[in-house]
Amino acid sequence: MTIAVNAGVEGTALKAAAQEWGAAHQTRIEVVELPYANLFEKEQLDLESRTGAYDLIMIDDPWFPRLASNDNLAPLPHDPDADFVQSCLNVCRYPATTGRYFALPYVGNSQLFFYRRDLFEKLKLNAPATWNDVLDAARKISGSEKMYGYVMRAASGNAVVADFMPLLWAFGGEVLDANEKPVCDSPAGIAALKFMLELGKYSPPGYAGFNADEVSAHLLEATAAMSINWPAWIAAMDDPSKSKVVGKIEFARMPNGTVKGVGELGTWVLAVPVASKHVNSAFEFMTWATEATQLKQAALRGNPPTRRSVFQMPDLVARFRAFPVQLASLESARPRPRTPVWNEIENAFGISLSEANAGKLAPEEAMRNAARDIAQVLARAK
Amino acid sequence: MIRRLANLFRVEGFKWIAPAMIVLVALSVYPLLYSVKVSLTSASGAFTLAHFRRLLDDRILFAAAWQTLLFTVAALAIEFALGLGLALLVDSLGKARGFFRAGLLAPMLLPPVVAAVAWRLIYNPQFGALNGTLRLLGFDTTRLTWTSGQSSALFSVILVDIWEWTPFLFLLLSAGLQAIPVEPVEAARIDGAGAWRIFCDVTLPLLKPTILLALLLRGMDLVRIFDQIFILTQGGPGTATETLSLYIYRTAFRFSNFGYAAAMSFVLLAVATFASRRLIRAMGPRRA
Numbered sequence: 001m002t003i004a005v006n007a008g009v010e011g012t013a014l015k016a017a018a019q020e021w022g023a024a025h026q027t028r029i030e031v032v033e034l035p036y037a038n039l040f041e042k043e044q045l046d047l048e049s050r051t052g053a054y055d056l057i058m059i060d061d062p063w064f065p066r067l068a069s070n071d072n073l074a075p076l077p078h079d080p081d082a083d084f085v086q087s088c089l090n091v092c093r094y095p096a097t098t099g100r101y102f103a104l105p106y107v108g109n110s111q112l113f114f115y116r117r118d119l120f121e122k123l124k125l126n127a128p129a130t131w132n133d134v135l136d137a138a139r140k141i142s143g144s145e146k147m148y149g150y151v152m153r154a155a156s157g158n159a160v161v162a163d164f165m166p167l168l169w170a171f172g173g174e175v176l177d178a179n180e181k182p183v184c185d186s187p188a189g190i191a192a193l194k195f196m197l198e199l200g201k202y203s204p205p206g207y208a209g210f211n212a213d214e215v216s217a218h219l220l221e222a223t224a225a226m227s228i229n230w231p232a233w234i235a236a237m238d239d240p241s242k243s244k245v246v247g248k249i250e251f252a253r254m255p256n257g258t259v260k261g262v263g264e265l266g267t268w269v270l271a272v273p274v275a276s277k278h279v280n281s282a283f284e285f286m287t288w289a290t291e292a293t294q295l296k297q298a299a300l301r302g303n304p305p306t307r308r309s310v311f312q313m314p315d316l317v318a319r320f321r322a323f324p325v326q327l328a329s330l331e332s333a334r335p336r337p338r339t340p341v342w343n344e345i346e347n348a349f350g351i352s353l354s355e356a357n358a359g360k361l362a363p364e365e366a367m368r369n370a371a372r373d374i375a376q377v378l379a380r381a382k
Numbered sequence: 383m384i385r386r387l388a389n390l391f392r393v394e395g396f397k398w399i400a401p402a403m404i405v406l407v408a409l410s411v412y413p414l415l416y417s418v419k420v421s422l423t424s425a426s427g428a429f430t431l432a433h434f435r436r437l438l439d440d441r442i443l444f445a446a447a448w449q450t451l452l453f454t455v456a457a458l459a460i461e462f463a464l465g466l467g468l469a470l471l472v473d474s475l476g477k478a479r480g481f482f483r484a485g486l487l488a489p490m491l492l493p494p495v496v497a498a499v500a501w502r503l504i505y506n507p508q509f510g511a512l513n514g515t516l517r518l519l520g521f522d523t524t525r526l527t528w529t530s531g532q533s534s535a536l537f538s539v540i541l542v543d544i545w546e547w548t549p550f551l552f553l554l555l556s557a558g559l560q561a562i563p564v565e566p567v568e569a570a571r572i573d574g575a576g577a578w579r580i581f582c583d584v585t586l587p588l589l590k591p592t593i594l595l596a597l598l599l600r601g602m603d604l605v606r607i608f609d610q611i612f613i614l615t616q617g618g619p620g621t622a623t624e625t626l627s628l629y630i631y632r633t634a635f636r637f638s639n640f641g642y643a644a645a646m647s648f649v650l651l652a653v654a655t656f657a658s659r660r661l662i663r664a665m666g667p668r669r670a
Contacts, residue, residue: 044635066638155615204507208530209535210530343637351620355620358532
């Protein structure tokens with residue numbers, strides 16, 4: 001069997017599981033680790049040309065609608081059990097939410113809000129329950145401490161869109177409406193972008209080019225006090241060899257805006273290409289790898305689980321202090337719009353957001369451009 | 383003419399060139415023809431000109447084309463000027479020239495991806511070596527955001543290219559300088575020509591074929607620039623460093639629109655071919 005995985009902690013955990021399963025079943029499993037930037041294109045080419053090069057593939061959930069289209073994936077022989085977190089299961093169906101299951105969730109990622117608890121206590125600030133609390137705290141911390149109050153990633157493309165989506169949702173905005181028409185230029189969308197630019201005033205200069213590593217470097221070096229971030233960075237925050245803020249960072253759910261705040265879902269799912277030559281073995285391994293005992297092993301190797309029961313295991317809760325909030329965030333997290341052309345929409349949206357953050361466009365113009373470009377992408381896809 | 387064609391298709395000759403022809407057809411001609419087909423095919427498999435029509439109405443493509451042109455012209459001009467200057471300087475060093483030549487080639491020996499990753503760290507506004515050094519020297523670096531700035535991003539990636547690829551032009555031009563016979567230079571000197579006159583009227587004309595080759599090779603590489611920008615800026619902020627190759631890659635492999643990517647590739651091919659032919663005509667040997 002050949003498995004394509006992301007070259008990172010997600011893939012490392014699945015690779016270890018594959019070696020264990022292969023030894024027990026006397027099956028040779030080759031794990032192909034591909035960088036995030038190349039994984040999608042390799043999987044897409046394999047699926048579209050039906051080469052059967054991979055028997056199991058690891059998919060980032062926004063890619064799923066694209067990869068599951070054209071009957072590229074084999075449907076699951078059985079529906080998944082109810083222990084999986086519902087938001088993670090929803091992104092395994094095609095069409096979204098109502099269709100058949102074509103995947104099982106393996107890594108339960110959703111955005112969290114990271115903030116410096118020690119500074120909030122020192123400055124007698126309330127925990128950031130709303131985005132206005134965040135802005136207020138950013139202003140005060142920037143004014144009184146030798147650091148930036150907030151840090152965000154606003155590099156063109158995926159980075160800036162990922163940091164903007166929780167703001168957009170908290171202000172009641174959407175990228176697409178129920179009829180798949182772009183509505184990001186609504187008053188709520190423009191207000192969200194204006195708020196993002198306001199937060200940008202308390203972010204380090206150059207944040208318009210920042211990606212996840214720069215944002216996390218600022219938190220780890222104690223040069224910024226708050227950010228939206230992903231669970232993969234939690235361990236680093238409490239690692240004395242990497243962090244100057246051990247035990248000082250609190251992990252929280254996304255702050256509220258005019259509506260309840262939610263984080264973006266970033267679940268990694270496993271699926272079997274329809275052209276696989278080992279469909280049965282692949283399903284057998286996939287089911288085994290997503291059982292509670294295996295997801296516990298994956299959690300110990302650094303992957304957030306996708307099952308409620310694993311999040312609630314007392315030994316894991318004692319070891320991973322953010323697990324309760326991770327579960328709460330994951331249960332309410334929202335996926336990116338479920339459209340096969342999300343990559344292209346995200347690129348168009350990201351360009352306008354990035355131009356606004358770099359000071360090239362006013363918020364209204366940026367959102368108008370984004371809506372126009374997204375409408376063109378959708379028109380071409382029809 | 384007919385005899386020439388007949389000679390071309392003589393079975394005896396074909397037999398000898400067949401292996402090379404088969405490899406060429408399989409690796410070059412077939413993919414080229416296939417990409418023509420892809421560029422004229424819609425997602426449903428029908429014939430279409432829509433991909434070529436879209437070329438006229440794509441703001442990202444125009445931005446990418448303009449940036450590719452700016453990047454190519456600026457980087458090529460500066461790399462050529464520096465490469466020629468260094469080649470002349472090192473050529474005049476006598477015995478020490480071997481040592482300096484080896485040292486100057488070091489950046490070119492690094493894989494472009496490694497160089498880009500190193501520069502990404504160097505350019506980091508807060509933790510990078512560049513702003514760190516400037517701060518030590520007493521400069522205010524608050525506004526120096528390098529690859530993150532709307533106006534400084536393209537300049538920053540050009541700077542990386544100059545650092546990495548000036549040695550390539552230096553190497554070629556240095557070899558060209560060494561191949562120039564000493565007699566015309568000595569004759570000019572005996573006739574009383576100064577250093578500048580010798581450079582303009584003897585060295586440069588004799589170096590012209592090498593200059594043409596160097597500009598062509600480097601120019602074609604610059605038009606296809608991808609790896610440095612992919613690592614340093616991903617085309618951002620906005621579309622400030624988007625180039626044609628990056629946009630074609632994204633269109634094909636991120637958006638799965640191979641038809642439009644193929645159509646853009648043909649435009650890039652046409653522009654590169656046109657520019658190369660103009661350069662050859664401008665600098666190549668004149669035919670009587």
